Amino acid sequence: MTETHELVKQLADKYGRDRASLMPVLQAVVEKQNYLTEEAMNEIADQFGISAAQVFGTASFYSFLDTEARGKYVIRVCKSIIAEMKGKKAIIKALENVLKISVGQTTPDKKFTLLETNDIGWSDQEPSMLINETPFTNLTPEKVINIINEYSSK
Amino acid sequence: MNSNNLKKTDVIFGIWPCMEDNKYPILEAVINRNPDDIIKDIINSGLKGRGGAGFPTGLKWKFAASQTESEKYIICNADEGEPGTFKDREILLKVPEKIFAGMAICSHCIKAKKGFVYLRGEYKFMLPQLNKVLESFHESIRKTGYDFEIKILLGSGAYVCGEETSLMESMEGKRGEPRNKPPFPVVEGFNNKPTVINNVETFVNVAMIQKLGVAEFVKLGTDDSRGSKVFSVSGDTPKPGVFELELGMKLSDFVAEYGDGDTKAVQVGGASGFCVPRKRFEDTIIGFEGVPTGGSMMLFNSTRSMYNVLSNYLDFFAEESCGQCTPCRVGCQQLIQGIKAVKKGSKNEDYLDSLLKLTESMKITAKCGLGQSVANSFYSIVTNFKEEMIY
Ligand SMILES: Cc1cc2nc3c(=O)[nH]c(=O)nc-3n(C[C@H](O)[C@H](O)[C@H](O)COP(=O)(O)O)c2cc1C
Numbered sequence: 001m002t003e004t005h006e007l008v009k010q011l012a013d014k015y016g017r018d019r020a021s022l023m024p025v026l027q028a029v030v031e032k033q034n035y036l037t038e039e040a041m042n043e044i045a046d047q048f049g050i051s052a053a054q055v056f057g058t059a060s061f062y063s064f065l066d067t068e069a070r071g072k073y074v075i076r077v078c079k080s081i082i083a084e085m086k087g088k089k090a091i092i093k094a095l096e097n098v099l100k101i102s103v104g105q106t107t108p109d110k111k112f113t114l115l116e117t118n119d120i121g122w123s124d125q126e127p128s129m130l131i132n133e134t135p136f137t138n139l140t141p142e143k144v145i146n147i148i149n150e151y152s153s154k
Numbered sequence: 155m156n157s158n159n160l161k162k163t164d165v166i167f168g169i170w171p172c173m174e175d176n177k178y179p180i181l182e183a184v185i186n187r188n189p190d191d192i193i194k195d196i197i198n199s200g201l202k203g204r205g206g207a208g209f210p211t212g213l214k215w216k217f218a219a220s221q222t223e224s225e226k227y228i229i230c231n232a233d234e235g236e237p238g239t240f241k242d243r244e245i246l247l248k249v250p251e252k253i254f255a256g257m258a259i260c261s262h263c264i265k266a267k268k269g270f271v272y273l274r275g276e277y278k279f280m281l282p283q284l285n286k287v288l289e290s291f292h293e294s295i296r297k298t299g300y301d302f303e304i305k306i307l308l309g310s311g312a313y314v315c316g317e318e319t320s321l322m323e324s325m326e327g328k329r330g331e332p333r334n335k336p337p338f339p340v341v342e343g344f345n346n347k348p349t350v351i352n353n354v355e356t357f358v359n360v361a362m363i364q365k366l367g368v369a370e371f372v373k374l375g376t377d378d379s380r381g382s383k384v385f386s387v388s389g390d391t392p393k394p395g396v397f398e399l400e401l402g403m404k405l406s407d408f409v410a411e412y413g414d415g416d417t418k419a420v421q422v423g424g425a426s427g428f429c430v431p432r433k434r435f436e437d438t439i440i441g442f443e444g445v446p447t448g449g450s451m452m453l454f455n456s457t458r459s460m461y462n463v464l465s466n467y468l469d470f471f472a473e474e475s476c477g478q479c480t481p482c483r484v485g486c487q488q489l490i491q492g493i494k495a496v497k498k499g500s501k502n503e504d505y506l507d508s509l510l511k512l513t514e515s516m517k518i519t520a521k522c523g524l525g526q527s528v529a530n531s532f533y534s535i536v537t538n539f540k541e542e543m544i545y
Pocket residue numbers: 202203204205206207208209231232233234235236313314315316317318319351352353354356522523524
């Protein structure tokens with residue numbers, strides 16, 4: 001039995017196999033495996049007794065339930081108008097430089113994915129970003145480089 | 155700076171904690187009262203929902219209470235996705251026990267045994283702390299023998315899931331596509347059972363009405379806008395942050411306090427709200443009798459391009475549109491292309507009038523509030539800052 005099969009089974013045991021448990025299970029798989037592989041979605045469909053298309057249909061609706069390959073740390077930079085006014089552009093540039101990738105890409109070592117996202121709820125402290133679930137606010141290019149260095153050595 | 159007319163209040167974050175020695179005295183008092191009397195309190199308080207739409211909370215509860223189904227639910231809407239809004243974040247971080255107390259009061263009124271907090275995925279970092287408070291909440295109500303349980307569920311990054319029926323679809327494990335209304339959630343909500351859904355701040359207000367008494371509560375605000383409101387202040391301001399103010403203030407008083415001396419426009423109510431230009435600050439009232447708001451106040455000074463502001467909002471709507479209905483799905487794209495074309499000069503300025511007509515028809519034909527409210531910022535920015543759209 002594969003690792004994914006075991007994981008999905010464990011999660012279904014924990015959260016349940018009714019449709020209302022689908023989101024928590026999808027969220028937990030993303031937390032463990034960074035994104036939803038085809039294998040994981042098929043396993044979930046099996047466990048829930050629904051079609052893989054239904055699982056994909058739900059997952060593809062939500063921007064945090066990635067169905068494309070993602071790195072261990074997903075960086076989501078806020079792109080609201082306030083973030084833009086407070087220097088989001090320079091933050092993206094600093095991240096692109098230090099990670100050597102562009103927005104939308106993943107580093108070759110699969111450690112970081114760089115994305116932009118809509119308002120994350122920190123307009124009083126822009127620019128801001130999430131790294132997985134952790135928010136970072138009042139960013140400056142220097143601060144961003146330090147944060148990435150810290151995550152790189154994790 | 156004249157800020158004398160602005161009344162700062164401290165109902166939501168301050169004035170008596172809800173929880174004392176791990177106990178909830180107001181809850182004990184409330185569950186011994188007749189539910190109908192409490193609903194009457196909420197109606198008499200004039201409280202209107204704090205999530206944006208402003209539906210009278212007491213009436214919503216009365217409808218839900220009158221449903222005869224035995225299974226009912228309560229949902230706290232903590233999806234807070236409106237650009238420029240972050241006041242629920244502070245409420246969730248600072249006074250979560252008041253939210254849970256408000257939900258328990260609601261459960262007593264409508265006879266529900268289960269409640270949910272739908273927390274936006276972006277706020278997942280709060281989960282450990284919230285669950286800790288929730289645990290002690292459960293412990294203390296169990297001691298009173300009262301049967302009510304709350305569960306916190308997470309969203310996954312979709313603005314439209316803040317719309318109440320979309321949120322329920324999401325809770326049911328489906329795509330977060332809004333439903334047709336009616337039936338309204340008070341009749342058929344989560345799992346098709348009668349459901350009360352309220353904003354985070356609305357539940358806190360309910361708890362505080364029980365704590366303060368209706369007479370104290372109605373002293374705050376105006377006839378149409380009772381109570382205080384928690385505002386999210388951002389943009390060109392020396393004081394960004396969360397502030398609790400009495401409703402019914404003049405926008406000019408607000409700008410005198412929070413502006414940077416060069417405020418050219420305030421976007422009231424987020425991307426789905428209205429843009430008010432400087433010449434209207436004096437005669438604009440913030441409240442249900444004037445410009446209503448879920449609390450987002452974005453300030454722009456004269457260095458900002460209102461074209462960029464509108465363009466950012468439209469990109470937001472286009473991305474967050476669930477795509478279920480054509481007016482919204484296609485309309486958002488056409489608006490983006492349209493203002494670009496006018497700015498580039500490939501369409502003349504009359505084209506803006508056709509775009510305004512398009513937003514008017516979106517307002518009428520779109521299925522949910524997302525598509526319907528694109529017209530608000532589009533109309534108020536395009537008509538007040540027309541030259542910035544063209545040159
Ligand atoms: C696109 C859209 C997004 C919404 N987002 C939220 C939200 O994040 N939080 C919220 O409380 N209400 C939101 N609402 C309003 C809800 O549908 C609903 O009216 C509200 O939760 C009711 O609570 P209230 O009466 O206490 O305001 C949204 C509405 C729409 C159309």
